[in-house]
Amino acid sequence: MSRKIEVCLTPALLGLYDLKNSIVVVIDILRATSSMVYGIDNGATAIIPVAQVEDCLAYAEHGYLLAAERNGEVVAGYNFGNSPFSYSAEHVAGKTVVLTTTNGTKALHMARATAQQVVIGSFLNLQALCDWLKEQSQDVLLLCAGWKDSANLEDTLFAGAVVKALRSEFVAFDDSSVIAEDLYGLAQHDLGAYMNKSSHSHRLAALNIGEDVKFCLQLNICQAIPVLVGDALVPLKKN
Amino acid sequence: MSRKIEVCLTPALLGLYDLKNSIVVVIDILRATSSMVYGIDNGATAIIPVAQVEDCLAYAEHGYLLAAERNGEVVAGYNFGNSPFSYSAEHVAGKTVVLTTTNGTKALHMARATAQQVVIGSFLNLQALCDWLKEQSQDVLLLCAGWKDSANLEDTLFAGAVVKALRSEFVAFDDSSVIAEDLYGLAQHDLGAYMNKSSHSHRLAALNIGEDVKFCLQLNICQAIPVLVGDALVPLKKN
Numbered sequence: 001m002s003r004k005i006e007v008c009l010t011p012a013l014l015g016l017y018d019l020k021n022s023i024v025v026v027i028d029i030l031r032a033t034s035s036m037v038y039g040i041d042n043g044a045t046a047i048i049p050v051a052q053v054e055d056c057l058a059y060a061e062h063g064y065l066l067a068a069e070r071n072g073e074v075v076a077g078y079n080f081g082n083s084p085f086s087y088s089a090e091h092v093a094g095k096t097v098v099l100t101t102t103n104g105t106k107a108l109h110m111a112r113a114t115a116q117q118v119v120i121g122s123f124l125n126l127q128a129l130c131d132w133l134k135e136q137s138q139d140v141l142l143l144c145a146g147w148k149d150s151a152n153l154e155d156t157l158f159a160g161a162v163v164k165a166l167r168s169e170f171v172a173f174d175d176s177s178v179i180a181e182d183l184y185g186l187a188q189h190d191l192g193a194y195m196n197k198s199s200h201s202h203r204l205a206a207l208n209i210g211e212d213v214k215f216c217l218q219l220n221i222c223q224a225i226p227v228l229v230g231d232a233l234v235p236l237k238k239n
Numbered sequence: 240m241s242r243k244i245e246v247c248l249t250p251a252l253l254g255l256y257d258l259k260n261s262i263v264v265v266i267d268i269l270r271a272t273s274s275m276v277y278g279i280d281n282g283a284t285a286i287i288p289v290a291q292v293e294d295c296l297a298y299a300e301h302g303y304l305l306a307a308e309r310n311g312e313v314v315a316g317y318n319f320g321n322s323p324f325s326y327s328a329e330h331v332a333g334k335t336v337v338l339t340t341t342n343g344t345k346a347l348h349m350a351r352a353t354a355q356q357v358v359i360g361s362f363l364n365l366q367a368l369c370d371w372l373k374e375q376s377q378d379v380l381l382l383c384a385g386w387k388d389s390a391n392l393e394d395t396l397f398a399g400a401v402v403k404a405l406r407s408e409f410v411a412f413d414d415s416s417v418i419a420e421d422l423y424g425l426a427q428h429d430l431g432a433y434m435n436k437s438s439h440s441h442r443l444a445a446l447n448i449g450e451d452v453k454f455c456l457q458l459n460i461c462q463a464i465p466v467l468v469g470d471a472l473v474p475l476k477k478n
Binding site: 009010012013016147148149150151152153156172173174175176177178179182183185186197198199200 | 248249251252255386387388389390391392395411412413414415416417418421422424425436437438439
């Protein structure tokens with residue numbers, strides 16, 4: 001058997017891959033998939049990602065928690081924004097959260113259309129995710145949500161971390177996975193410092209989310225792997 | 240002035256960029272843009288890139304040299320294939336060559352549609368290209384031809400070499416340029432060894448073009464910069 005792992009650097013390239021027998025890992029480190037992992041790990045029943053703030057409203061009558069931000073501020077009338085700190089057990093245990101995210105939702109919806117299974121990755125659950133992926137037999141596509149269809153540093157770095165952890169488990173790699181793995185090798189000793197190279201560092205600083213970024217770059221503080229079932233992310237039941 | 244340099248990792252992402260005031264550098268290291276640079280440097284009057292072997296035939300009556308390969312073999316009736324060794328002064332000086340290339344031609348034609356100016360880059364003319372780019376005022380997009388719309392190692396490495404050489408000349412960089420630059424930093428001391436990591440190394444070996452690859456990874460043996468004028472690449476007249 002020749003198991004294959006590949007990295008799709010942006011959702012704009014997803015059409016190049018045949019995913020009907022593949023597991024797709026969706027990656028949007030700042031901050032969507034980090035918040036998803038942290039929320040599910042903290043006992044959220046489900047997290048429903050939607051693309052537009054307005055889409056949240058359709059869920060209001062179900063008594064779900066609504067998370068929406070515009071320009072770094074919680075939208076009036078919503079329960080909280082996109083900071084992973086909002087996804088603590090105190091806030092989300094036993095609850096369903098509807099989360100607005102642009103890049104992450106787009107990637108999730110595209111993957112859902114063709115993949116056999118869609119799971120969520122972040123540095124927070126890196127080890128748990130890799131341990132689980134090792135036990136599967138399907139090919140794996142690491143799908144970076146990127147930034148407006150361009151590649152970004154943080155999602156590429158995480159994809160590289162997974163490739164590095166799983167190299168001995170796979171036989172076939174694409175060039176993007178080689179690029180991502182070697183980039184992670186350069187950055188892994190101080191991810192935070194490396195992230196200062198990002199073209200988005202000014203944008204991130206302007207959003208005043210430095211603490212969020214630091215939080216999202218922590219390794220292995222969560223065991224949960226969110227898996228997409230219908231429209232909702234729920235905890236993967238590991239065998 | 241805030242001059243910007245960006246890296247487009249595959250032609251499939253070219254639509255993300257506004258190029259009307261930009262110089263686009265087309266990069267297809269193995270082997271199209273290396274052969275183009277070497278041919279123009281060796282005195283070819285012009286090189287006309289076309290997508291299909293059949294497209295060459297339209298040019299036959301003009302007395303042009305026709306270069307076409309299928310599966311690594313020169314097509315019967317054509318003058319030579321895509322090896323850069325065919326573009327020596329002995330073969331091409333004073334001649335017009337029609338060259339078949341799939342990834343490279345696609346990238347060139349896409350760039351031509353929107354860019355202010357399109358030039359050709361390869362390791363062979365790295366320094367000359369960077370020296371010239373330094374003297375211009377436009378933004379620069381480094382367009383990797385890639386492999387069937389996916390990123391590849393060699394084109395990304397060359398883009399990184401240009402970013403590294405020009406870092407002090409530019410103010411704005413996208414994340415792809417950071418990725419490419421750091422990858423080149425890792426690989427530059429032995430590009431040939433690094434290329435063994437490529438997912439295409441088996442494909443390249445099967446084509447029996449090891450000598451071509453070695454040739455294409457040489458730095459700064461050419462001074463010429465091919466520039467696209469209409470359908471043809473001709474020598475750029477430097478000021």
